[in-house]
Amino acid sequence: MSTCPEPAAHRPHTSTDVDVLSDVIASLRSGRPFANQEDRAGTWHTPFAPFAGAGFHIVLKGSCELLMPDDRSLTLDIGDVILTPHGTQHVLRDQGRTDTTFGAPTSLLCGAYRLDRTRSHPLLSALPDVIHLRSQIGHHPALRSAVFLLGDELANPQQGSSAALSTLLDLLLVYILRAWLQDEADRGAPGWSAALADPAVGAALSAMHESPARAWTVEELGKRANLSRAAFARRFTALVGEPPLTYLTWWRLSVAARLLKESGASLESVAQNIGYGSRYAFAHAFKREHGISPGRYRLTHTGSQHPTRWHPESGVTERPHADGTSNDSFSNV
Incomplete structure (x- = not known):
């Protein structure tokens, strides 16, 4: 064997x-x-x-x-x-x-x-x-x-x-x-706790997170749980709060936003990593979701950021002094 x-x-x-x-x-x-x-x-x-x-x-x-x-x-x-x-x-x-x-x-x-x-x-x-x-x-x-x-x-x-x-x-x-x-x-509460614990919906979420670029269909995701397309869609929507492919699109564009902020990958590479065939289709979807083009998003959300501190009683953030000290009561560890 x-x-x-x-x-x-x-x-x-x-x-x-x-x-x-x-x-x-x-x-x-x-x-x-x-x-x-x-x-x-x-x-x-x-x-x-x-x-x-x-x-x-x-x-x-x-x-x-x-x-x-x-x-x-x-x-x-x-x-x-x-x-x-x-x-x-x-x-x-x-x-x-x-x-x-x-x-x-x-x-x-x-x-x-x-x-x-x-x-x-x-x-x-x-x-x-x-x-x-x-x-x-x-x-x-x-x-x-x-x-x-x-x-x-x-x-x-x-x-x-x-x-x-x-x-x-x-x-x-x-x-x-x-x-x-x-x-x-x-305790049987509805929502995301139930979604992650549910064998069918949890498996679908894992699959979408594992391979966001894959051309998933509701039917394919349902088959993994031995459910019909309609039964799976109803179950997913009831627990997650939105249809499977709506969540997939949301997650893809969230992954794209993180890649734009944290990597130097080209727009073509980011588009391919999340399942878009061209940078133009990706740019259109990204702007529709974020209200800004991918290139401008990258310029806006990247760059040198100085560490900040939080004053619990005022909620004010500040840059530390030149010697790294600050007068807040919490330490940035």
Whole structure:
């Protein structure tokens, strides 16, 4: 019996063939994440202004309260993780007097990810204003491990800590989103969590992300899941929120935008990489989607960018001073 692997074209496709979530994150990320440890005691109140990215907080010690603009409040305990995917304004403050303590010390890991919101992926757009993942023994162990490692690196900085923190912060975002999607799928919530968990739709999304240049048809995508064209189209549209080929076009032109910003590839090469037969057809589709020609988009979105810092209380970004220092409270790691 032959031990050669089955040709890719005949392997059964699953939602794990291509990592859709990683593609989504890669299409959104801009610049490096930044974070640092914030220690509070007594009575305290820290506002966080709206931010063009995603902010996060992890309670390393103690507890606190999170307040949202609509007066929602959440009690955060040790090990809890908060993500504000849309950079929504919010406040962290002490819980005040309890039966046992007043203004007990609280230690937080706070930070943010810069995101390119010019073409926000529908998965991100569908996320709530705040994601609250409670600390539970045995629940999302990878996320808990990342939290522990981050806390340890900040508490005990050593040679290589800057590189370690940057990598761990990248992992943290993946683990937070993965944990939320898993929780949503477990409770049967509709939307992207269900789409990625669905064998038919997840496989189709993976196929489109794996080979965006391929001339996919709805019938071909449906056959991979043993569904008729109509049944597959209904299922995909119900879970993703738009028809299969509409999403494919959106994803192709999102990939094109990233290639224009991050590579020196010619327009002909970019067009071929996303399935357009000529640069003219590509340019027409790109301008229809982005409102600007590919060449002008490249000129507008590339070039030297100085790193910026975020003032949590004002939302103001600034270039560091010539010596690399800044007076903000978060460190760009």
